Amino acid sequence: MRKILSLLTVLLLVIASANAQVRSVTGKVTDASGNVVPYVTVTVKGTKNTVAANDQGIFTIKAKTGDVLAISGIGLQNQEVKVTNEPMLSISAVRVVNNLSEVVVTTALGIQKQSKELGYSATTVQSKDLVVAKPVSVVNGLTGKVAGLQVNTTNNGVFAPTRVTLRGNRSLTGNNQPLVVVDGAIFYNDISTLNPDDINDINVLKGASASAIYGSDASNGVLIITTKKGTRGKANVTFSSTVQMETLSYQMALQNQFGSNGGEQFVNDFTDLSTYIPYENQSYGPRFNGKMVPLGRPVADGSLLMVPYSAQPDEKKKFFNTGITTQNNLSYQGGDDNSRFFMSLQDIVTKAIMPGDMGRRDVFRVGGSKTYGIFSASYSAAYTYKHTDVTNTGTVYENVMNTPAQVPLTSLKDWRNNKFADLNGYYNDYFDNPYWDIDNMRNKTTDNTFTGNVQFNLKPVKWLNLSYRLSASDWTSKYEYTQNPKIYSVYARTNSTVIYSNPSGSALDTVQESPKYTASSAGANGIAAAYTSSEYNNFLLSSDFVASFDKNLNNDFNLKASLGTSFLDNSISGIYVSAPALVVPVFNITNISGIPSVGSTGNNYSKEARKLGVFGEATVGYKNYAFLHGSYRGDIDSRLSKDNRFIPYWDIDASFVLSDMFPSIVKNNFLSFAKLRAAYSVTGNASPLGGGSQYIAGGAYGIYPTYNVASGFPYGSLGGYAINTTIANPNIKPEKVAENEVGVELGFLKNRFYFTGVYFQSELTDGIVTANTASSTGFYNALINAAHTKNTGLEFELKANVLRSKSVNWNITMNYTHIKSNVVSINGGVQSLGLGGNNGNAFAVVGNPFPVIQTRDWVRDAAGSVIVDGVTGNPTRASALSVFGGATPTDIVGLTTSLTWKSFVFTVTGDYRGGYKIFNSIGQYSDFTGISQTSASQNRQRFVFPNSVTVSGGKSTPNTTITTDDGNFNFWPGLYRSVGGNYVTSASALKLREVAIGYEIPKSALSWAKVVQRATFTVSGRNLLMIRPKTNLWTDPEFSEDTGNGVGRTSENQAPPSRIFSATLSVTF
């Protein structure tokens, strides 16, 4: 290693000494507000003498006093400046208003480039577009705004989790989420710990070509986030305050016709009220008729809760609160010629729609820079405190949604004082009062995140920049679960009296049965208090050195190049202790009852991995209209064995600005800009070693054999071990991703319409999979390099400045992405691979997109009709799994429009995702309990199974007469529910993501407050509307059981979707 480094140093030295200074005119280009305008083209008028300014806006050109310099650049008005005797010419460039082509983008390693130089896809999203609807998490602000980018909010609730992918999935079991880089440093924290208001811009590098320089972590693209560092000019303070209201927007389709019965008595006469079971949670009982019936068993004082036997359809909606979130932001920024400063504070307090669920986030940030001659330094540091306090949100939701329709749930809120609501008197024999759960089962998570980075730059000569950056981030998450004991009274445990309605509902019958708590899973004396405590730490240290060159080789050729090294050290540790039962409900492990926890209830680990990259990249520009760029990086990755540790990555791409090469094509003023580009790259990654973890330490120690403590051990002092059930494979190589990309960019009508079109293809080979093996091998899994997948896609982006006048300015941005993925092979003859995670229905299947949803279907004939038994009329569940379709969208359309009229700004973002499926396991559960609309779709009567046939002698005959042998309890919760295919529906959805109206309060109205520079008032809404196909009766198809690769299934353990309305007042002093 040292050899390579010293070689690099020698190289730097050689290049440095080869330089010779010339007499010249130096100038600096800034815009009206004092910001640097980099990369402008400067030509001495009437000559071929042309140079480009650097990223600091500084240029040097050979010229005499009195010469005229022509200044041009994308997004700038052409202008001419006379050379004076001043040592440093100050040139104020005028930006062309509403020019839609991007001027400068921050590419890999923080190197800024002109958009036209790029041979690959990069889209920049500016601060103001991110925070339009005041999202709590940055990624929610990106949704719908970038072609190829898919953001899934996988659940609802406090600080909802998200999954981000660029151009689909590549790795079957590895990480598919893009690398996040903040201020040049790889960011390993939860992205929701960033304050969206601190962000200056996010540059989305979609393809591997753009990111090859980051090596293995970047094969899924990169989100380059640059935080605010202050601007030149008068210092100002901005304060903004937002109030958000969140309401339940969609709930699953429910039936409101039938009350409780869980198979205790066979219901065939739906008017017989004696088959209504007052303590049951399943809803397979008689039809509602409005008569008074008992709910639950009689309580200790002998009283009995009587309720009308009729549906209370609003109870479930009423259970949820209106969520309230307040956001307060305070920021200060300022700067002069040599320094910039920014500091901010954000405080978010959120109360979710689930009663009692709350969260708080505070983000503090400082950033700035200072220049001393050839030396400059910049820094950025942030601390985030994030706390959530929630109940077992999923199980409470499940409990609420499956409450029989006749139950006046919200009247049973006061479990402390209402005898019918407490643990002993609550009607349900199988579930406790969800209000009790909310108050007594709490999950508290506290995240403390610190990130800081310092960068030093040295510019010994104008064409050379040396920079060194050191960054560290430390993320600690502490989790605590507390559950109060459930103590049941002697009466509740022993009472065997149950009171039923008589058949007509005119009187009551008293019956002796088993007491409530001997039949349920609750212990004889109740359930003891439980406690879990865990702590997780993720530490990342990164250290980068980059030398960049920017030199005009002669009048025609320009060389921009960088060389550098990058070192990454990541450690993750965690400890988890759990006491399933406490002697006294004081929440500390020392109060455990019985033997201290072992095995599955206690755990700790520590992992560390390192990487060193050495890289170089170069762009050669010819006449500022043709650019050839290449990059190479070699990584040394500690996770792999010595022989496989060195991993090369490279990219080559080219860009041709046709409109500059052939100026005649833009003469007609219709076409104003044209660029063609192409890129090819090879990258790789070893992320499957970490089971999809985005952090390198997650995959540490993955390739060598280990033993685990055998199940149940230790028994006292007797130990027992068993070999790991995954076959270790020290020969694992990194998986490879080869990507091709061609693109075209066209500007029309002075770039008021700007079109980008991209075709890409990426192919993964040597994919690392933990393939299932037959257990007869002695193991369950084997780690192998075997998977082969292909993605192809199209991306279109159109930015249009539709209307432009003094008072009106209307912009529309549209993007469209089409992605096709295909699993070419998995492992030899293996056709199907479970993708793990929580979702047991997500698979990679050869010849299909991935992931696909696989589950059981009905047995069907060749024509696809469901075959029913000629006698019972019942269909049969197929014995093998069937593929039901891809679980990621093939088509995504995003649309953002913003209209400025006088002091008003009106913004709308919407998107459509289609061409994929979702498994609604929430539907499966609600058919079990019988609260679902589906389970009542045949009026609980025997019915002819729709589109069914009977088969005899291999011949299908349409079935129009034979009914199923049951249409109630013996059909829906059993046979029908067992067929997963009944719950797979189209996941297509059209969503109105953001709507915002902003109003800038006129200065005249603020004249009384002289210090106020600017004040705006904004109202906005998020997730206002979702249009789904009628077949999706359940929930938001964007949800997923976790943020892993196993997308495509929603469950009853997820919170319901909601709408958010906000109002923001922002004042700058």
Next chain:
Amino acid sequence: MLKKIRSTFLISTSALLLVAAGCKKGTFDINANNPNQPSTVSPNLILSGALKSAADLSVGNPGGGSQSGNDLFNLYMGYWSVSGDYIPSSALLTYNLTTDFGSSIWDNSYPTLENLLQIDKYYASTPVAGANYLGISKIMKVFLYQRLVDIYNNVPYSAALNGGANNFPAYDNATAIYPSLVNQLDSAVTMIKAATAAADNPGGYDVMYGGSMTKWVTFANTLKLRILMNLTQSSGGPAYIQSKLTGLTTASFIGTGADATVNPGYNNGAGNQQNPLWQEIGYTTTLSDAGNKPYFRACSYAVNFYKATSDPRISLIYTVNSNGVVQGRAFGSTAGGTEHNTTISGIGGNPTGATQTSGLLKSASQGAVILSSTESLFLQAEAVQRGYLTGSAATLYQSAVSESFRYLGVASYAAAATTYTAQPGDNTNFAGSSNPIKTIIIQKWAALNTIDPLESWNDWRRLGIPSDLPVSVYPGTTAAHVPYRLLYPTSEYNYNTNNVNAQGSINAITSKIFWMP
């Protein structure tokens, strides 16, 4: 300028050094040694783990759920029925077996075998030191493979357990596996007997016999007898049995009071430290019903048998209902209100979860029976009756019944057993039996209730005893008898597709194990 260049050099060099500072030799070798899990462990720790896991397979429900291993056999053999308080599983009740039924047996057996193989690898170059360990490992492998063959017939054997090198193991013919198992037992016995003082002894890590190698020899011999007796009805079987029993006498086998049990130190402190049977159908650590306790109930077939023979074991195997009697339910019954759990007896004989001295379920810390003395004595009785061994079949029969009474805790068990077998009728009375083999097997069936239902299933498949073993009464059941085997598990069809398909189409109801007549 020169100054500038020099400072450039200095600064860039120091920056590079800073980056490279961490990169000493070994900087990237940090992932070879896992700080969280050991990469090697000594064989005693593997042995304790493997024996415990064999016990889970032998008496527990390794995969959980209600369609697993021993549960199925208990249901098929008329011991257990399912509760009427749950939604019926028609697949279970109509024998419409899927490849998921019992798959946990297969999926847990092979990894256990793989662990035993690690012991062999550890001692590969030091067989003298490993004599005891290698012997035990061989015996336990035979124990697990016999179960697999008896359940699945042909199974991967010679090509199995070689993951990494061969991820698609071919199947061996069951007819070839059986003799190999017998030979393995012979060589294990030879190895143990030849062990010198230099041989390592597992001591307490041998959670079956505490390192008593003579007991392992007895166990090996009994296992061999069990394997051989399965061959009584197959062609060439009797001659082969006879030849392989040469040199063995009734003293060579597990005798009275010497049940082979595994007990690593089961206790009630944590759910996963309880005896596996207790964990499955007993009680939780807080004395609530274990997960499957309310689900599995007494089967009326066995209940009626015990009642007809005034068997004192009835209330030790089952619990009495609220009326103070044992009542069963037909397997597949759809009767509603009259067959609640309050009416139908549960399994285990222990109604409270408190520690006691009698019953199938005595406490969470009871040992897990691997091979009971009862079973050994019944095997010997049959072998003597068939003339393969010398001795008194009647005496062995009486001891076998008496041992069952003892295990279940019948008061004055020997006397009670004598009274019991003195009752007239072929089901109890050996001396007066018109069919002594039937009497032995019927009583073996009565004794192995819940303790070794697989062996009872073996006997029924081999001899058709009990001859009136009922089939499910669930509507739509078409099978004429209970299944003959299980289907190969889903994991084989998914991940070892070609090899399992080479076994042809398998019918769980009618496809036979090779030793079946």
